[in-house]
Amino acid sequence: MLQNNILFNQSSVKLEIIGLPDYSNNESKDNISIISQWKLTIINQPLIEGNLDHLKSFIEAFYTYTNYLLNTENPKYQSKLIDIKQENHLIHDVILKSTKPNVKPLNLKIGNSCLADIINCFDQLGSSEKVKIIYSKDFSFLFKKQNKSLFHKANISNVLLPPLISLFSIFIISSGLVYFYDATNEQDTSILNSENSFISIKTL
């Protein structure tokens, strides 16, 4: 049986999906519902290919890493098959670990432009009507707003530290001023004032 072959291109990256339509669902013969193989070609990098599980892991790794890259300071993704970390703000270090024994991990160094191409290729795959995509449900959590918990360590310090510091500084300043405050002098003048008031009443 002839397999279908659908291509997704974005500048330096080409993603090829090979598979069959699901005839039991009366699908068009041009569609792919059963992915048997995929190939990712990146210019100046070795060819990457695998089965559906590898594709899922690959997409999850890149989507999660990109999410971290845009929202956190130290983006890093680690899994059984793929590790991605930032070498500097221009280069990303990708380590692909083979499931076969005695195969050394493949190390790729990709730039921001190449990363954008890969992600856009996956986005094209996701929005394609010809390929019954595998990740729309699995990775939907990546596109949900992160709940900034008040009980997060950083948030607690952000919320509590400023008022505590201000209260502490007020306490320090006011306790320092106590030494310069002459309480007896104040008492004397208040007595004088009261005497003066008596005098003024008498004169009235």
Add this chain to the structure above:
Amino acid sequence: MLALETIDINCAESLFKISDKLNLKQVLPNKVTIWKLRNNNPMRRSFNRVSISFVEFDALLKLTSEMSKYLYPFIREILQSREDFNNNPYAWNNFRDRYIELMKERLNINTMKVKRLLDSRFNDEIFTTILLSLALSISDEGLKRLRLTLLNS
């Protein structure tokens, strides 16, 4: 959007045309509305505090995403120029110089945030991140990514 304007000199006109194409006429009926919404940025010299609704915020995001889609080849070229700066510095240098020029013209240079943006010790990484965010926002999923990034920031 200022980064997009750096790449496309005629960005204001393009944004208005795109808003028409995306059926955003009800939210963004004219160029002045877009300009007013863009002035909601406190870093702007002409900062004008107007309450911005979620629909207007979303319309601006859609415009940014669509505009990035058109300008993707240029954005990519600038990013690549930064990665291979020793051999191909022209695109990056050109972008950086024009971006700084635009920031000095439009933003309030007395604020710390803008001073940091203009400081060559810090702005390299910030400019790269801005361009990468734009490059990653050119699809429907990319639009969600951009929305998420802005809401989380």
